Amino acid sequence: MKNNPETLLVVDDDPGHRIMLITLLSEWGYQVQGAEDGATAVRLCHETPFDLVLMDIRMAGLNGIEALTQIKAWNPAIIVLIMTAWANTETAVSAMKAGAWDYLTKPLDFDELKMTIERALDHVALSSENQQLRDVLATHLQLQEGMVARSDAMRQVMNLVQAVAPSEATVLIGGESGTGKERIARLIHDNSPRRNGPFIAINCGALSETLLESELFGHVKGAFTGAEKARPGRFAAANKGTLFLDEIGEMPLPMQVKLLRVIQEREVQRLGEDQPQKIDVRLLAATNRDLQDRVATGEFRQDLWYRLNVVSITLPPLRERVEDIPLLADAFLTRFARRNGKQLKGFTPQAMDCMLKYRWPGNIRELENAVERAVVLAIGDYVGLQVLPPTLNPGDDQEPSPLVFDDMSLEEIEQAAIARMLEVTGGNKSEAARRLGITRKTLHQKISRGTGESGPGSSSA
Structure with missing residues (x-):
């Protein structure tokens, strides 16, 4: 159990599915409430400062998109994950435009659900801590971008x-x-x-x-x-x-x-x-x-x-202020993602673990360059281990060896990375998607684009 469990709201007009999710999330250590429709969800969000809302998109009365819009108007900082059994491009675009952090396809993959919730909460916690540190340090200082100090x-x-x-x-x-x-x-x-x-x-x-x-x-x-x-x-x-x-x-x-x-x-x-x-x-x-x-x-x-x-x-050298690495990396990611026109949500746990363990002989300058490279090469919503510089990730039996990107287009780089990851995971698409920091559905879409198929592709573990 968490010392200070985050508060989650599950919104679903299917009582069985709602109760199942409440039970599951409670077992994962979260404090969970339920709502049977969108109107109830909006009211509860006015009454309780939830950390995250997990909401179905198709509900009687106020649907998920309408409830999402009203919730974000009340509290723009709240994380909302949308669930849908009718996933298509139009649905995804509508949800993201309304302010959804991500969307999940029913029937839910529980490993994907857990990873998505953890990443969403970690990202917001990191951004909040970054801002809090800036507020404290900026009491008498006009800070520059990237000037963060937890150590x-x-x-x-x-x-x-x-x-x-x-x-x-x-x-x-x-x-x-x-x-x-x-x-x-x-x-x-x-x-x-x-x-x-x-x-x-x-x-x-x-x-x-x-x-x-x-x-x-x-x-x-x-x-x-x-x-x-x-x-x-x-x-x-x-x-x-x-x-x-x-x-x-x-x-x-x-x-x-x-x-x-x-x-x-x-x-x-x-x-x-x-x-x-x-x-x-x-x-x-x-x-x-x-x-x-x-x-x-x-x-x-x-x-x-x-x-x-x-x-x-x-x-101090960066190796003696390891506590500052996540904050610095997040600040650099935000800057380079904006510069390169990318919508990145953060780093995968494996990538962050790799950065925390590395000695950084080039200090902040090396970290900044590593993040810029990773942002440019990132394929999914998250910066994964495979796009970090080879010096940071020399490789082991579980991770793919570095790819050579010379004379390749961005689309070719993406397909090569996917092919290599599928090779490493023995064709397990769920595991490949997890390591790439994308959903299994997104992986299927990218594979289909690469092969020219119009359908969703063949099913695999």
Whole structure:
């Protein structure tokens, strides 16, 4: 039994079927009520905050679609699953347009019913928790997309950001590559008095010493070969705002001397120009190196380290904040699904379990890329194990080996994935549909499209 069982409403004008479902769902640990028609269901939804409604579509009086419309008008957040013995495209479209989360075909497949209910409730719980965390963190912070933190380590980071953002203090942000150092820098800027000013970022490790000096300080026309016109430089561009120096540990020693002078004097001198210019810039810096070690080896100036390390924020690697993976993955899925015009409901349990167990050497950046790839290749309503990068899912005796998608159309990719899954499951269509994250009916429809058949296809286990 659940510690806090979700409350479900079963709506069906067939008393035998309704009582059977109430009994079954109660055995699964849910708190269940019943309604014999659509009008009663609407009334009960006004009286009780149900977590999910399981409703037949064909009922005397107020039918399922009409009841669904009224229930969603009263409470748009409620999950409604539609049951129908008369499944067709028109029925599905009508139900989805009215706000149904999904629809199930009678006679019900109880394994599919259980999985659909669990996924629906998990998805809404995750979205609710994500929003609650955002509400808590956003009390004093204007958060960016994907900035979620359930782990204690990231909550401590957010507390530091909240404390330091309103100040003018220089902040040194540490952490492995891909942990989100630039996002934290932007978060500090967005919540500072300089939020209306520019945020300028530069990667100090991506440029040679000469180019880095020109990029930071600017130059006049003719200052060096190729300087065909004057350029103000990043410091000048960031005036009244924030300059973010990424990978500061890679800055050459001669440039470190010049940067130290800029910090001390609050002025820059363009290459080829005699007079310095005053600047009003807040500095934020980031590194994936241990700067104290580099100071000890003479690769980084100690006086510059003192200047930069006024406040230090260290971001934990993703493997040490596993609690945040579902929230981050959900945020990335929402973004990439919208960008690619897909209606995805979440991750299959197997896919999420795989992501939770993976070590993520590339941290948040790797997770973001993995989710984007999975969204692009996803076939059904859910992101399954088979579309995650092979590095996450090396494969075992129960899962299909990675498919090669070179020079294949989207439809060919879909049919290849279905064929491989049917091969792995020994032709068991119910199991193949479960692993693909789609219903058995949807699987039949996709197989029929691939073979050119007009009928529902042959029956299989």
